[in-house]
Amino acid sequence: MTESNIKSIADILAAHPLFAGLDPEITDLLGGCAKNEHFSDGDYLFKADGPADTFYLVRSGDVALELRMPGRGRLTVQTVPAGHVAGASWILPPYRWRFDARAVGTVRATGIDATCLRNKCDANPSMGYQVMQRFLPIVAERLQSTRLRLIDLYAPPADVGRAL
Amino acid sequence: MLPRPFKLRARRPELADTVTLELAAVDGQPLGFAPGQFTMLYVHGVGEIAISISGDPADSNSLIQTIRGVGAVSEALCSLPEGQMVGVRGPLGTAWPVERAVGKHLMVVAGGLGLAPTRPIIYWALANRDRLKSIDIVYGTRSPDQILYPQQLLGWSTTDDARVGVTVDRAGQDWTGRVGLVTDLVPTMLRDPAETVAMVCGPEIMMRFTAQALADAGVPQTDIHLSLERNMKCGIGWCGHCQLGPHLICRDGPVFPYPEVRDLMTVWEL
Numbered sequence: 001m002t003e004s005n006i007k008s009i010a011d012i013l014a015a016h017p018l019f020a021g022l023d024p025e026i027t028d029l030l031g032g033c034a035k036n037e038h039f040s041d042g043d044y045l046f047k048a049d050g051p052a053d054t055f056y057l058v059r060s061g062d063v064a065l066e067l068r069m070p071g072r073g074r075l076t077v078q079t080v081p082a083g084h085v086a087g088a089s090w091i092l093p094p095y096r097w098r099f100d101a102r103a104v105g106t107v108r109a110t111g112i113d114a115t116c117l118r119n120k121c122d123a124n125p126s127m128g129y130q131v132m133q134r135f136l137p138i139v140a141e142r143l144q145s146t147r148l149r150l151i152d153l154y155a156p157p158a159d160v161g162r163a164l
Numbered sequence: 165m166l167p168r169p170f171k172l173r174a175r176r177p178e179l180a181d182t183v184t185l186e187l188a189a190v191d192g193q194p195l196g197f198a199p200g201q202f203t204m205l206y207v208h209g210v211g212e213i214a215i216s217i218s219g220d221p222a223d224s225n226s227l228i229q230t231i232r233g234v235g236a237v238s239e240a241l242c243s244l245p246e247g248q249m250v251g252v253r254g255p256l257g258t259a260w261p262v263e264r265a266v267g268k269h270l271m272v273v274a275g276g277l278g279l280a281p282t283r284p285i286i287y288w289a290l291a292n293r294d295r296l297k298s299i300d301i302v303y304g305t306r307s308p309d310q311i312l313y314p315q316q317l318l319g320w321s322t323t324d325d326a327r328v329g330v331t332v333d334r335a336g337q338d339w340t341g342r343v344g345l346v347t348d349l350v351p352t353m354l355r356d357p358a359e360t361v362a363m364v365c366g367p368e369i370m371m372r373f374t375a376q377a378l379a380d381a382g383v384p385q386t387d388i389h390l391s392l393e394r395n396m397k398c399g400i401g402w403c404g405h406c407q408l409g410p411h412l413i414c415r416d417g418p419v420f421p422y423p424e425v426r427d428l429m430t431v432w433e434l
Contacts, residue, residue, distance in 0.1 A: 062342060076335055079342035081352045104340065144373075145345040149333040153367045154276035154306040156181070156234045 033116035039103035052095040054111045055087030061107035065099040090114035167251025187227040194224035198259030199284030200419045204399040206251030211237040214396040216281035230280035258419045265361040273302045275366025279312045299326040304346025347377045357382030365391040388422035
């Protein structure tokens with residue numbers, strides 16, 4: 001990868017909400033692990049149980065996180081829109097995807113080589129801390145979102161004031 | 165405050181337990197209303213409940229109300245035959261402050277049947293499109309079969325006048341749209357948070373988290389408005405059934421600026 005390539009990728013990373021505001025030195029380092037990718041409708045970014053070796057910053061389009069269930073086909077558990085991240089299982093062992101990630105429409109994304117990033121984070125704990133500070137809110141948001149979906153927000157209330 | 169007699173002109177099924185009623189005043193006098201207001205609907209011999217008006221505020225000749233059958237009165241309304249009479253008091257309560265959105269980006273966030281009380285804002289906004297920077301409609305519901313007004317959402321999404329984002333909590337394999345909580349969609353659809361006026365209606369927990377998401381993204385808290393619901397009985401602030409702290413929802417609301425109710429929404433006892 002050339003220096004100009006790294007710079008342009010670094011600019012793209014810096015513009016993504018996940019890494020916006022990071023120290024430019026760190027986005028440069030991240031840029032060394034990143035490449036831009038394009039997926040057509042129905043393409044898989046990754047598949048469940050595969051090695052979590054690349055995660056994606058979605059720049060345009062939607063990515064459906066799915067599970068295949070016997071007798072029920074393919075179920076979407078969450079849609080990852082532009083500005084968000086597809087894939088968190090790269091952070092912790094055993095580094096395997098839990099869900100399929102499928103492009104819905106055309107998707108432009110920046111793929112980050114997870115092994116490369118983990119190695120850089122291990123070598124530079126300050127960078128690792130900042131990267132984790134960016135990722136932890138995503139994991140927390142997904143946990144909160146899942147909890148709220150579990151309680152069935154839209155169920156009819158037992159005692160309603162307006163019946164809408 | 166006596167009910168006015170209205171006749172049920174038409175009844176349209178929306179969801180398995182939800183219908184939209186089109187009512188016409190027997191005396192022919194129009195019932196003007198502002199987006200966000202509600203009426204007290206009285207079914208003879210059964211009782212009276214508060215229902216949001218979900219029609220076009222520019223059309224005062226028919227009263228449009230979308231109702232989910234969840235109790236004796238609402239179920240009676242849902243199964244009322246065309247031509248039957250109901251009593252109507254209102255319009256009551258505060259309105260969405262739509263004029264605050266003039267010159268700004270308008271974001272309407274609705275959850276579940278919360279699309280019904282916000283639909284008048286959308287009618288108003290589309291009629292006043294040139295006075296707004298943009299119109300964004302964000303809608304979340306439980307599942308694809310629970311999407312209210314699906315044809316209208318589709319229609320709005322195919323115009324250049326509004327952008328529509330729909331998400332469901334869970335879906336089968338036939339659904340090709342988004343899956344996720346409505347609060348996840350809100351930040352992705354905001355254009356310029358500091359220049360946005362947001363109007364939110366849905367289950368109270370959904371509104372609480374949506375308002376937080378909007379505020380976290382930079383929407384001024386005074387430009388976030390919520391429509392609350394409590395057990396309304398009299399509709400005019402006399403009986404106290406719908407008290408929320410210092411507020412009576414039927415009289416001081418149902419539409420409130422977020423800062424006025426933010427802290428009250430997390431008080432268990434209320």
